[in-house]
Amino acid sequence: DSGVTQTPKHLITATGQRVTLRCSPRSGDLSVYWYQQSLDQGLQFLIHYYNGEERAKGNILERFSAQQFPDLHSELNLSSLELGDSALYFCASSLTGGSGELFFGEGSRLTVL
Amino acid sequence: AQKITQTQPGMFVQEKEAVTLDCTYDTSDPSYGLFWYKQPSSGEMIFLIYQGSYDQQNATEGRYSLNFQKARKSANLVISASQLGDSAMYFCAMREHNNAGNMLTFGGGTRLMVKP
Numbered sequence: 001d002s003g004v005t006q007t008p009k010h011l012i013t014a015t016g017q018r019v020t021l022r023c024s025p026r027s028g029d030l031s032v033y034w035y036q037q038s039l040d041q042g043l044q045f046l047i048h049y050y051n052g053e054e055r056a057k058g059n060i061l062e063r064f065s066a067q068q069f070p071d072l073h074s075e076l077n078l079s080s081l082e083l084g085d086s087a088l089y090f091c092a093s094s095l096t097g098g099s100g101e102l103f104f105g106e107g108s109r110l111t112v113l
Numbered sequence: 114a115q116k117i118t119q120t121q122p123g124m125f126v127q128e129k130e131a132v133t134l135d136c137t138y139d140t141s142d143p144s145y146g147l148f149w150y151k152q153p154s155s156g157e158m159i160f161l162i163y164q165g166s167y168d169q170q171n172a173t174e175g176r177y178s179l180n181f182q183k184a185r186k187s188a189n190l191v192i193s194a195s196q197l198g199d200s201a202m203y204f205c206a207m208r209e210h211n212n213a214g215n216m217l218t219f220g221g222g223t224r225l226m227v228k229p
Binding site for chain 1: 155156215216219
């Protein structure tokens with residue numbers, strides 16, 4: 001158990017819909033990262049938040065947005081869903097300093113039909 | 114250019130034998146970290162081992178060791194005495210010091226299958 005909690009674990013929805021994925025980082029970790037893992041694109045970095053502030057954006061679509069709240073949990077919002085958005089979405093957190101390994105949640109598997 | 118390259122999409126190894134999973138990286142940053150993660154069929158990402166670019170010795174964690182060859186920009190993972198539970202996807206990743214986002218960049222992964 002990494003200590004990172006993601007909900008929901010599985011989600012099935014239709015094209016055009018909107019979903020919200022939630023992540024609670026490990027206790028004490030200020031950084032939250034979101035990654036998307038699809039079969040054809042591998043693990044792609046989406047966005048990084050540190051203590052409530054956006055630090056970096058990766059290959060995140062304009063239809064997607066995220067935020068980190070004062071209690072440090074984070075939400076990833078996916079809207080106008082397309083079939084190609086079907087993927088495993090990971091949240092990860094890390095310590096400030098140290099080697100900086102990421103501790104991943106179990107992922108949220110999104111299926112868009 | 115790819116920052117992390119894993120050239121072996123899939124590999125077989127006999128149980129109890131050692132196996133090496135290849136990883137090469139590309140960076141001009143003198144300070145960086147290299148990581149290996151394991152992803153079993155259940156999907157979670159499990160951190161295995163870390164190597165810093167300034168570390169003089171190869172990292173080891175139990176049956177895992179990292180064969181770090183800085184000049185060749187390679188960071189191969191060696192798993193000794195393979196077990197059936199080692200069957201999984203393995204990902205190599207890198208963090209560059211000058212990376213403002215501090216995120217890890219992952220390779221495409223290698224699927225390891227351990228034969229009984």
